Amino acid sequence: MNLWLWILIACGLAYLTKLSGYFVPAKLLRSPRMMRVAGTMTIGLLASLTVVNAVASGQSLAFDARLGALAAGAIALWLRAPFLVVVIVGSAAAACLRLLGWR
Amino acid sequence: MKLLESPAVKVGLSISIATGLYGISFGALASASGFSFWQTMTFSLLMFSGGSQFAFIGVVAGGGSGIAAMTAAALLGLRNGIYGMQMNALLRPSGWLKYPQAHITIDESTATASGQRDPDEQRRGFWTAGLGIFVLWNIFTAVGALAGDALGDPKRWGLDGAAVAAFLGLLWPRLKGREPWAIAAAAALATIIAVPFVPAGVPILVAAVVAGTIGWFSHGRSDEGMEPDVDPYPHGQSSADPASGERNAK
Numbered sequence: 406m407n408l409w410l411w412i413l414i415a416c417g418l419a420y421l422t423k424l425s426g427y428f429v430p431a432k433l434l435r436s437p438r439m440m441r442v443a444g445t446m447t448i449g450l451l452a453s454l455t456v457v458n459a460v461a462s463g464q465s466l467a468f469d470a471r472l473g474a475l476a477a478g479a480i481a482l483w484l485r486a487p488f489l490v491v492v493i494v495g496s497a498a499a500a501c502l503r504l505l506g507w508r
Numbered sequence: 509m510k511l512l513e514s515p516a517v518k519v520g521l522s523i524s525i526a527t528g529l530y531g532i533s534f535g536a537l538a539s540a541s542g543f544s545f546w547q548t549m550t551f552s553l554l555m556f557s558g559g560s561q562f563a564f565i566g567v568v569a570g571g572g573s574g575i576a577a578m579t580a581a582a583l584l585g586l587r588n589g590i591y592g593m594q595m596n597a598l599l600r601p602s603g604w605l606k607y608p609q610a611h612i613t614i615d616e617s618t619a620t621a622s623g624q625r626d627p628d629e630q631r632r633g634f635w636t637a638g639l640g641i642f643v644l645w646n647i648f649t650a651v652g653a654l655a656g657d658a659l660g661d662p663k664r665w666g667l668d669g670a671a672v673a674a675f676l677g678l679l680w681p682r683l684k685g686r687e688p689w690a691i692a693a694a695a696a697l698a699t700i701i702a703v704p705f706v707p708a709g710v711p712i713l714v715a716a717v718v719a720g721t722i723g724w725f726s727h728g729r730s731d732e733g734m735e736p737d738v739d740p741y742p743h744g745q746s747s748a749d750p751a752s753g754e755r756n757a758k
Contacts, residue, residue: 411574412547415564416554418582423557424610426592427601437730442723443586444733448688449695449719450584451559451679453712454566456696458672461703461711463571474669478676487526488677488737492533495673499666 470502516620516629520636523616523740527558528644534561535652537671540662541569545653552649556642557614558737559678560585563712566671572709580712587734591618598622599631612638615736623741637740681735687728695719 459475460466477498481491511517531552538548543565551561560581567577592613595601598621601609617638621630659665683689695715702711723732 408568408574409547411578412550412564413554415560415578415581416550418578419555419557419560419585419588420611422582422585423588423592423613424607426589426594426613427596427606427610429589429593438724440590440730440734441726441728441732442720443590444729444731445691445723446583446716446720447559447587447733448679448682448691449715449722450563450580450712451675451682452692452695452719453699453715454563454580455672455675455679456699457570457703457712458566458668458675460700461570461708463708464704464706466700466703470666471669471672474666474672475676477669478673481673482677482680488530488674489533491677492530492670492674495676496666496670499669499672500664501666503663503666 524640
């Protein structure tokens, strides 16, 4: 139930953020500095989420089959594969490495 | 019939299919991370912003708390506020129209509209991409959630590896040039250093602060990181200003 609460708050914030752009005076948001922070934060968050999902296991670092998924995904992206193919490649790499005995 | 002759509508439809399809991966990952079918659908119906949705389930899957997940999702959605401001200036929606329009203001609808020069085409592009993605994203989220439930043990299928690849796939289009790579590397390093010292989920917020600080104090492109996950104009055939055409060209 607690998780439901955070989900709904997050959904509300997501909509209010979008809506704020339509009502906040353009001057405020148009400041190049605000735009840069929103953009660099997007890059930072996605990079961090990639790393956390690849090597974090609770509060420790683990080097397991997920690293193989990271490498395979990077190769797929480098070969300009579409998003869905990249995701499937990542999943297949992790599953295969586990079959081969690498946790 | 005339509507289908519009270039913006064509672009909007193809971007809808490309983006909507990967709702499957969101649905499957959400259910593998332990979210119920209706929780998963709530994300796609009400949050409706791919990056934020993946962020929320990614934090929870890593053992993070609900509040950390919410914060990561909210921070990742900040750029939608900038898009809202841009679309308000570009499309000038009247009174009540702002409310539904705000909901479908995301990377792809903004990029589709910005790539057109004619105001009517901009409007058609925005609504075709926005509504098309909304409908398909939700249909394919449901398909993914049901499939994810049927798969059983997520690790056996490497779904944790799918999450890694998904985040890398969301990050990739934003890494054009040396500066975004440097920001990504700094954020990744901050994350790895923070993991042993703070509760799960918090390292992501530490990285957000690091990246935000870099943005605040450095001077570079003001649209850094504002690339859509799926580029509506991959070959630079956008009819808009040269600057945006250049940005869209690979």
